[in-house]
Amino acid sequence: MCGIPGRRRTRVSGRVxxxxxxxxxxxxxxxxxxxxxxxxxxxxxxxxxxxxxxLDETPHERSALALFAASVRDGGGGTVVDVGCGPGxxxxxxxxxxxxxxxxxxxxAMVEVARREHPGTRFETGSMTALGLxxxxxxxxxxxxxxxxxxxxxxPSVLGHFQRALRPGAPLLLAFHVGDGSRLxxxxxxxHPMKVYVHxxxxxxxxxxxxxxxxxxEAQTTLASxxxxxxxxxxxxxx
Numbered sequence: 001m002c003g004i005p006g007r008r009r010t011r012v013s014g015r016v017x018x019x020x021x022x023x024x025x026x027x028x029x030x031x032x033x034x035x036x037x038x039x040x041x042x043x044x045x046x047x048x049x050x051x052x053x054x055l056d057e058t059p060h061e062r063s064a065l066a067l068f069a070a071s072v073r074d075g076g077g078g079t080v081v082d083v084g085c086g087p088g089x090x091x092x093x094x095x096x097x098x099x100x101x102x103x104x105x106x107x108x109a110m111v112e113v114a115r116r117e118h119p120g121t122r123f124e125t126g127s128m129t130a131l132g133l134x135x136x137x138x139x140x141x142x143x144x145x146x147x148x149x150x151x152x153x154x155x156p157s158v159l160g161h162f163q164r165a166l167r168p169g170a171p172l173l174l175a176f177h178v179g180d181g182s183r184l185x186x187x188x189x190x191x192h193p194m195k196v197y198v199h200x201x202x203x204x205x206x207x208x209x210x211x212x213x214x215x216x217x218e219a220q221t222t223l224a225s226x227x228x229x230x231x232x233x234x235x236x237x238x239x
Contacts (some may be wrong), residue, residue: 128143163214172210
């Protein structure tokens with residue numbers, strides 16, 4: 001459950017909301033990226049409205065972001081990328097912590113909302129499956145409840161993109177929903193129609209994938225909060 005200040009409490013649970021019934025993984029569905037893009041184009045405005053102040057209710061997430069920002073500064077600073085930034089609330093929060101962050105999102109409508117709500121901050125349209133970032137060019141990377149839409153078979157490749165883009169020793173912060181299997185979300189954020197798969201994962205499983213991709217996992221925790229009925233945070237560094 002999550003509450004939006006000044007409103008009746010509404011179940012939104014990060015990018016998932018109430019979990020739909022379990023379905024088969026969408027790995028063999030070639031248009032999963034198109035479906036995800038179209039779904040978030042549809043809900044962009046209502047999503048931004050519902051989640052705008054959510055960090056006010058998530059102290060543990062704020063602490064994790066502060067730790068991430070401090071790690072970036074301790075490493076000498078530099079550009080940080082919020083991959084799957086949505087309407088830009090995490091990007092903006094990091095910038096408020098003194099981090100030179102910008103956002104990338106698959107949904108052009110989300111990017112439009114982010115630019116409108118956070119003028120002066122850089123936002124670009126792009127996919128984590130094909131990051132156009134130079135090798136070792138990034139001082140930190142966040143994927144905040146965005147890896148959840150990537151099918152299991154694609155996760156190693158995506159983590160490989162993250163690893164190549166990060167400088168050696170640079171931090172990576174992942175937030176995701178905990179569980180097993182996949183769910184098909186057919187509506188959300190004000191009852192708008194969606195067709196987006198949500199992949200639940202165990203922290204130990206994702207930590208193993210990170211290790212295989214060239215990361216050293218330093219911390220992982222699970223928590224229930226306004227962001228997720230059961231979520232996890234994993235903090236790692238590029239080896």
